[in-house]
Amino acid sequence: MMRFCTPCLATAAVALGIMAHPSGQQPPLAPGPASPVSLQVSIEQDDGTPVRNITRDSIEVLVDGESRSITSFLPSTRPVSVVLLLDVSASMRMGGLSSNIVLQRAVEQWLPYTLKPGDRARVGTIAKRLFLSDRFTSNPRDLVEAGFVVRSVPATETNGPSPIWDAIDNAIAALESEDNSRAVLVLTDGRATGNRKGLREVGERALAASTSVHFIGERDVPTAITQISGDQAHVIPSLGPRWLAELTGGSYESDKRFPWSDPGPIFARVMDRLHHTYTLVFTPASADGKSHNIDIKVRPVSLTVRARKQFIASR
Numbered sequence: 001m002m003r004f005c006t007p008c009l010a011t012a013a014v015a016l017g018i019m020a021h022p023s024g025q026q027p028p029l030a031p032g033p034a035s036p037v038s039l040q041v042s043i044e045q046d047d048g049t050p051v052r053n054i055t056r057d058s059i060e061v062l063v064d065g066e067s068r069s070i071t072s073f074l075p076s077t078r079p080v081s082v083v084l085l086l087d088v089s090a091s092m093r094m095g096g097l098s099s100n101i102v103l104q105r106a107v108e109q110w111l112p113y114t115l116k117p118g119d120r121a122r123v124g125t126i127a128k129r130l131f132l133s134d135r136f137t138s139n140p141r142d143l144v145e146a147g148f149v150v151r152s153v154p155a156t157e158t159n160g161p162s163p164i165w166d167a168i169d170n171a172i173a174a175l176e177s178e179d180n181s182r183a184v185l186v187l188t189d190g191r192a193t194g195n196r197k198g199l200r201e202v203g204e205r206a207l208a209a210s211t212s213v214h215f216i217g218e219r220d221v222p223t224a225i226t227q228i229s230g231d232q233a234h235v236i237p238s239l240g241p242r243w244l245a246e247l248t249g250g251s252y253e254s255d256k257r258f259p260w261s262d263p264g265p266i267f268a269r270v271m272d273r274l275h276h277t278y279t280l281v282f283t284p285a286s287a288d289g290k291s292h293n294i295d296i297k298v299r300p301v302s303l304t305v306r307a308r309k310q311f312i313a314s315r
Contacts, residue, residue, distance in 0.1 A: 034287040034313045040076060040181055040212070040249065041278045042306040043298055048269050050276035051303060060297040061282050072281040079118030080274045081136060081178035083171035084111055087126040087188035088153055089162040092218055102262065106187065107147030110264040112140035114271035122174060123147050126188065127157040130167045136178065161194025168244075169197045172211050182211040183250070183274055187263055189218040190237030199240050206248045207310055214270045215241040216263045217254035249308040273306070284313040 041059075043051045056073040086103050107123055115121060115138060123146050124132035131153055133146035168184055175182040184206075192199075206213055220238045238252065245252040251273065253266050284292065291312050296305045 032287050032315055034284040035315055036071065036281050036283045037311050037313075039280045039294070039296075039307050039311075040210070041280045041296060042249070042273050042276070043278065044273065044304045044306070046302065046304075048273070050273055052276060054278065054298065054303075058299045059280065061280070062295040062297065063282075063284060063292050065293075065295075066285075068282045068284070070280060070282050072279065074279055076181065076277045076279045078279075079116065079120070079180045080183060080271075081120045081175055081180040082111075082122075082183045082185055082271075082274070083132070083174060084121065084123045085126055085130075085167050085171060085184065085186045085188070086124070087162060087164065087186070087218075088158050089127055089191075090159050091162060091191045092189050104147070105262065105264055106267060108144045110267040111147075111271075112143045114268050115140070116275060118180070120178065120180060122171075124167065124171065125153050126162060126164055126167045126186075127153050128160040128163075128194075129157060130163075130170050131157075132170065132174065136174075162188075162191055163195045164188055164190070164192040165195040165197045165199050165202045165240075168213060169202045169205060172202070172205050172209050175211055176209050181274065181277070182209065183270075184211060184213045185216070185267070185270055186213065186241070187216045187218070188241070189223075190215070190239075190241050191223065192237075192240060199244060203244050203247045206244070207308055208312075210308070212248045212250040212274075212306075212308070213244050214250040215245055215252045216266050216270075217241065217252060220254040247309050249306045251306060280307070284311075287313050287315040289314060 043054050045051060052075070056070055059070060059073055061068045061070055084107070086106065088103070111121060111123070118138070120136035120138050121143060122133045122136050123143065124130055133149065137143060137146070164186070168186065171184045175184070217238050222236050242252045244250070251270060289312065291310050294307065294309055294311060296307050298305050
């Protein structure tokens with residue numbers, strides 16, 4: 001089992017004019033009242049259908065295992081800003097010529113026509129470098145034109161590393177200026193190579209930016225990667241994407257093993273999920289500047305809850 005350790009994220013502040021501590025160091029700031037924490041929560045049935053009639057009485061929020069009072073739990077009315085990333089690196093095996101048709105359908109049909117009023121989107125491809133459209137737009141025609149540009153990646157860019165984590169990090173950076181709910185949707189085989197950013201680092205940035213990351217996995221089976229020595233290393237590429245999706249309140253789905261079929265219906269399900277969320281608000285016990293774990297329970301227990309798993313308690 002692959003384990004990831006997310007360290008506590010600490011924040012510090014120094015006030016001007018405070019008398020020095022006898023030891024020569026400033027005394028630590030005493031924890032004070034914390035600011036409310038707002039979460040986007042998705043609740044689904046077994047088939048992925050969003051549940052739209054949950055009440056606050058059916059929800060429990062646990063912070064580090066201790067129950068916290070919910071001050072607000074209402075259907076979200078915020079539109080969505082999404083960045084769609086398509087992995088076009090050579091390791092993708094979507095089926096030769098048909099792969100370009102798959103990408104075209106994703107950008108020109110499934111994404112534009114799942115957007116609702118107020119939604120905004122950008123599209124990009126993952127190759128040696130991230131190719132990202134120049135701006136967010138709500139216009140389907142603009143998205144089609146942007147999709148044509150990002151699909152026209154030179155072959156010299158596809159035969160190389162697949163810096164998936166770097167691409168997601170750049171997408172999160174692009175979303176940070178958006179006032180809507182934020183999400184990154186990634187079509188990939190999960191074989192991340194050549195990254196400057198680590199998976200844990202990208203996860204922390206996504207949490208800080210309140211951005212959920214959703215994956216559509218081309219394959220979900222162990223893969224053999226030839227090493228320089230000639231030996232075969234067997235890895236499960238979906239482990240990293242699954243961890244990042246779980247951490248950020250996103251999702252991971254795979255179309256089927258191989259050959260690739262059509263990820264369009266999965267795109268539609270993800271967008272439907274993003275459009276039918278709840279905004280949950282609670283107040284932490286104190287503003288200690290530390291990272292805390294969140295666990296949301298719902299009744300009946302057969303329902304699936306998606307929400308980010310950590311937050312920093314701040315003033």
